[in-house]
Amino acid sequence: MSDPQHPPAFLNVDASLTDRRWVGPTGAEDRLSNAMEQATGLPAPLCRTLVRRGVEPQEAEGFLEPKLRELLPDPRSLKDMERAASRFLTAVRERQNIAIFADYDVDGGSSAALLIDWLRQMGRRATLYIPDRIDEGYGPNDEAMSALARDHDLIVCVDCGTLSHGPIDAAKGADVIVLDHHLGGETLPDAKAIVNPNRQDEDGDLAHLCAAAVTFLMLVETNRQLREAGHQGPDLIAMLDLVALATVADVAPLIGVNRALVRQGLSVMARRERIGLTALADEAGMDSAPNSYHLGFLLGPRVNAGGRIGKADLGARLLSTENAQEAKDIAARLDELNKERREIENQVRDLALEQATDRGLDAPLVWAAGEGWHPGVVGIVASRLKEATNRPAIVIGLVGDEGKGSGRSVSGIDLGASIQRLAAEGLLIKGGGHKMAAGLTVERGKLDAAMDRLADLLDKQGAGQLGPSDLTLNGILMPGAVTVDLIEQLEQAGPFGAGAPAPRFAFPDCQILFAKEVGTNHLKVAFGDGMGARLDAIAFNTVDGPMGQELLNHGGARFHLAGRLDVNVWQGRKSPQLRLEDAARAH
DSSP states (O other): OOOTTSOOOGGGOSSOTTSOOEEOOOHHHHHHHHHHHHHHOOOHHHHHHHHHTTOOGGGHHHHHSOOHHHHOOOGGGSTTHHHHHHHHHHHHHTTOOEEEEEOSSHHHHHHHHHHHHHHHHTTOOOEEEOOOTTTTOSSOOHHHHHHHHHHOSEEEEESOOTTOHHHHHTOTTSEEEEEOOSOOOSSOOSOSEEEOTTSTTSOSTTTTOOHHHHHHHHHHHHHHHHHHTTOOOOOSGGGHHHHHHHHHHTTOOOOHHHHHHHHHHHHHHHTOOSHHHHHHHHHTTOOSOOOHHHIIIIIHHHHHHHHHHSOTTHHHHHHHOOOHHHHHHHHHHHHHHHHHHHHHHHHHHHHHHHHHHHHOTTSSOEEEEEETOOTTTHHHHHHHHHHHHTSOEEEEEEETTEEEEEEEOOTTOOHHHHHHHHHHTTSSSEEEEOSSEEEEEEEGGGHHHHHHHHHHHHHHTTGGGOOSOOEEOOEEOOGGGOOHHHHHHHHTTOOOBTTBOOOEEEEEEEEEEEEEEETTTEEEEEEEOSSSOEEEEEETTOTTSHHHHHHHTOTTOEEEEEEEEEEEEETTEEEEEEEEEEEEEOO
C-alpha cells in the first residue's frame, strides 16, 4: 500500500531536470474535481483548479465572479479607523496642511498616490515625503518628522510607522495617523490613530492586506463620513488600479478581499485612465490587457526602481501625476533605473550565492553579507537565494560599523516575528516586517551572533527540515486540449500570485519538435503528442541550466513537460502558450 503521507511521484518523476519531485492531485481531489465537473459543467482543468483553492461546487459561480461589494470588510472592523478618517476629514474641511510620509516601495508609493488623488479631487493638496533609502533608511526618522511637523497640521504615515515611537514623538505640534500593515510591537507609538490589521490587538482576519488596501479602506470610511454629512466623496472604484498594483507587487496573498481588489483593479487599469501607469505600461512594452503577472514582473519592479537605486519619490510621483509629459519622462527614467538595478543585482547575487554556498545551503537560514552591497538590491537577492534553496534568506550590505539587510521567507516560516525578537534581545539595532519579508540593521560586531540566533529561531519553526521544493501539478493535459478559450476560463479562477498559485499542468510523453535559444538565456520550444497536435512553450532563464541543455540537445528523446498556461499576443493575434517550468525524461 502507498503511504498517504508520501504518495508516489506524479508521472513517476522523483527528480526532474531541475531536481524537483512532481506532486499531482490526490485521489480525494480527483473525486471532488469529477463531482464539480458533473455539478457545474465547467471544464475539467478549471474544476481541478477550483478544488485546489478549496472551492465547493455550489460556491464555484460566486468564486469565478468575485463581487467587491460582498467581500469588502467594514472599515470600522479595524481599530482606530473611525478616528483616523475623522481626523483626516477635519484636515480637509479646515484646509489644514497635510503631509504624507510614505515608504519608498510600490506599496508606499501606491498608498501615497491614493491619498494625493483623493485630496486632489476634493480640491486639496498634500506634501509628499519619501525618505532616501541610503541616507535615511526605512520608515519615519526624528529629523524628517520634526521638520514636517513645523509646517503641517497632520502627517499621514503610509506603509510605515507602526514601530516608530521616537520619530512620532518628534512630530511636535502635528497629529500623526499611521496606515500600515507591518507587524506591530507590544506597545504602539503615541499617534492620533494607528490603523494596521497586524497590530497585536487585532484578530488577524485582515492580516493579508497591504498598506494600499488599508489606505483604501480609510478612504471608504472617509467617504462614508462625508455621505453622513450630506456630501459626496470621490469615486473610489477608479482608484483600485493602485490597490491592485500594490497588492501584487508587495506579494500579499491573493485570497479573500485581496482577490476581488486585484480583479477589479485590473479591469480599471485596462481602461488606461491613469496616465502614469499607462506611460509605464507602454515603456515596458505591454501589448495586452494587464494581469497579475504584468503587475508583479513588469510594472512593479519599474515603480520600485526609483526607491531602490534612484530618487525615492519617482514611483509615487509617476502614480499620482496628471501631467502626460511628466508621466512619460518619469516612466522612461524608471525603465533606465530598472536596467541598472538588474546589473547591480546580478553582481551582488553571484557574490552572495558563492558566500552562502560556502556557509552551507541546507542550514535553517541562508545568509550572506558583503562590503558596500547596494541596499536597494539586497531584498531582491535575498528573494533569489530563497528561491534557489527553499530556505529563509538574509542578505546584508555592510558600510562602516553597520549592516543593513533584507530577508525573505518561505511558506510556514514567520521571519518577521523572529527578526523582531532579535531586535528585542538587543542583537539588532532595529528590525521588523511581516511573515514573508523583513528588514534589519545590525552592528558589524554582532553580525555572526545575530545570524546564529536567527538560524536557531527559524530552526525551531522547522526551517532546517525543508527539502527541495516540490512542483505541485493540477493534473495532465494534452497539447491538443489547450486553447485560448480554456486559458481565459482558467484566468477566471485568478488572479494568481502569492497564496494563490497559478494552475500548473503536466504534458506527458511529448516529442520536442524544435528548441532554440531566444533573447538572453531563454528557450523557445515547440512540442507535440505524436498525433499532430502541437503547442509552443517558452522557458525563461534556462538555457545555461540542465533543463535548457537537455531540451536543446534532445536527440529525439521524449519528455514530460510541466508549467503554466498563458496567452501569447503577437501582432494582435492570440495563441496558447506554455510557460515551461520543468521537464523530465519520459521512460
